[in-house]
Amino acid sequence: MSSSNEIRLQKAIADAGVCSRRKAETLILDGKVKVNGVVVKELGVKVLPQDKITVDNKPIIQENNRVYYLLNKPRGVLSSASDTHDRPTVIDIVHDQHRLYPIGRLDMDTTGALILTNDGAFAQLLTHPKYHVKKSYRVSVKGKLPFSVSEKLRQGVTVDGVSYQGMEVEDVRYIKKADRTAFTLILSEGKNRQIRKVMEHFKLPVVRLHRFAIGPVTLDGVGIGQYRDLKPFEIKKLSLMAKGEL
Numbered sequence: 001m002s003s004s005n006e007i008r009l010q011k012a013i014a015d016a017g018v019c020s021r022r023k024a025e026t027l028i029l030d031g032k033v034k035v036n037g038v039v040v041k042e043l044g045v046k047v048l049p050q051d052k053i054t055v056d057n058k059p060i061i062q063e064n065n066r067v068y069y070l071l072n073k074p075r076g077v078l079s080s081a082s083d084t085h086d087r088p089t090v091i092d093i094v095h096d097q098h099r100l101y102p103i104g105r106l107d108m109d110t111t112g113a114l115i116l117t118n119d120g121a122f123a124q125l126l127t128h129p130k131y132h133v134k135k136s137y138r139v140s141v142k143g144k145l146p147f148s149v150s151e152k153l154r155q156g157v158t159v160d161g162v163s164y165q166g167m168e169v170e171d172v173r174y175i176k177k178a179d180r181t182a183f184t185l186i187l188s189e190g191k192n193r194q195i196r197k198v199m200e201h202f203k204l205p206v207v208r209l210h211r212f213a214i215g216p217v218t219l220d221g222v223g224i225g226q227y228r229d230l231k232p233f234e235i236k237k238l239s240l241m242a243k244g245e246l
Contacts, residue, residue, distance in 0.1 A: 005048055005064070007046060007047065008045070009024075009028060009035065009045045009053070010028060010043065012053060012062050012063075013027070013028075013033070013055060015062070016062060016121065017119075017121025024055075025043055027056075028042070029041060032056050033055055034054045035047055036051055036052050037052070049062050050065075061120065065098070065118070066117065066119040067100070067229070068235055069115065069116045069228065069230065070114075070217060070227060070228055070229075070230055071115075071227040072222045072226055072227065073112060074093075074111060074225045076088065076108055077089060077108065078090065079105040079107075079114060098118045100116045100117065101116065101123065102114050102115070103122075103123045103126050103127060104127060104190055105192075106211060107196075109209070111210045112211030112212055113212060113213060113214050113217065114211075115214060116227075122235070122238075126242050131242040131243060133214060133241045133242050134188055134215060134241075135187050135213065136186045137184065137186075137212070138182065138183075138208075138212055139182065139184070139185050139195060139199070139206060139209055140207050140209075142179065142204065142205050142207055143180070143181065144174050145181040149202050150183075153167050153169050153185070154166050154169055157198060164189070165187075165188055167185050167188075168184075169183060169185060180207065196209070214238070217230065
């Protein structure tokens with residue numbers, strides 16, 4: 001008796017983003033696919049969501065078992081799955097039995113939006129250098145942000161031989177009493193410690209950095225240290241944006 005949850009093995013592989021269905025059929029016939037540790041070389045085999053599938057000995061995550069979380073990362077927490085020095089990581093915050101990993105990174109002193117998932121294909125899509133999903137930050141720097149610096153940020157700058165694309169600069173507010181400037185930066189790329197390095201270059205050290213949105217996905221209603229499931233339409237929009245189709 002077959003289950004309504006059963007699907008053909010080659011479809012499960014294709015749905016996981018490993019390759020096309022036709023390529024999956026070739027991999028099966030070549031003996032490179034295992035189901036629950038057993039090599040399968042027939043195309044008619046069907047699998048259930050709980051079955052463990054490997055391609056070239058690498059496990060795949062079936063569509064029904066994929067999870068996507070949006071975390072509001074606190075300060076002092078590493079954006080990694082583990083740490084050899086036993087420091088707190090984002091995985092310690094999200095209570096889930098799946099093997100999760102963060103998409104991209106926020107440094108320890110930066111707070112805000114971070115997506116965690118077990119979907120390798122989705123993670124690769126969002127971090128591929130060919131594609132870019134805009135990320136929005138609220139930045140606070142020591143001192144006053146000159147208009148000339150804002151223009152340079154918009155045009156793009158080079159710091160220590162590294163070129164940074166132009167950024168959108170919005171909602172600039174100078175707080176005279178604290179001698180600080182708060183503003184929004186929207187980036188289309190995400191190089192290591194990009195905002196901190198660029199602002200340091202202009203002698204405007206960052207005192208607070210918070211990412212409040214990744215593409216259309218915002219932290220509205222998600223407090224620091226809290227997380228929620230990504231909604232299906234958010235996953236779809238992020239995928240389309242990453243491909244340049246939205």
